[in-house]
Amino acid sequence: MSSNRDLHEPLILVGYWLGPYAPGWPDPHDFVDPSWDAFERQQMVYYLKRGMTARAFMGLSECRFCRQRVGALEFSDGVYIWPEGLAHYVSEHDVRLPAVFVDHAAGMTESLEARSVDRSWWATQSGLEPTDRPVP
Numbered sequence: 001m002s003s004n005r006d007l008h009e010p011l012i013l014v015g016y017w018l019g020p021y022a023p024g025w026p027d028p029h030d031f032v033d034p035s036w037d038a039f040e041r042q043q044m045v046y047y048l049k050r051g052m053t054a055r056a057f058m059g060l061s062e063c064r065f066c067r068q069r070v071g072a073l074e075f076s077d078g079v080y081i082w083p084e085g086l087a088h089y090v091s092e093h094d095v096r097l098p099a100v101f102v103d104h105a106a107g108m109t110e111s112l113e114a115r116s117v118d119r120s121w122w123a124t125q126s127g128l129e130p131t132d133r134p135v136p
């Protein structure tokens, strides 16, 4: 579990692919695995789509398989950072991501589901405080 990583540690990049303007990245064709468990794959797609938006870029990324424009954002979970379009590769082209990242995502989801919830603070809220209101 890596959820206690220091906030100043670099985010680990995942999901950038080799392309005409992107030399040096892994080739997504080497990650294709149509036999990947459908449930695990769908869980990965959900996880990738619900990251926090970390950065936005001017240009749209183009899918290396089908040329579809797949987004210009980067999402993060605080440990990893990935392009918005990565979910498309997993859901549409059978791209299977490395087990260490899949396990991390599953662990993050499970730990959130298992956490207790403190409802007391919200239950005491009664509306805006005078200092929260805009000055007329």
Ligand SMILES: [Zn+2]
Pocket (backbone or CB within 6 Å): 063, 064, 065, 066, 067, 068, 088, 089, 092, 093
């Ligand atoms: Zn595609």
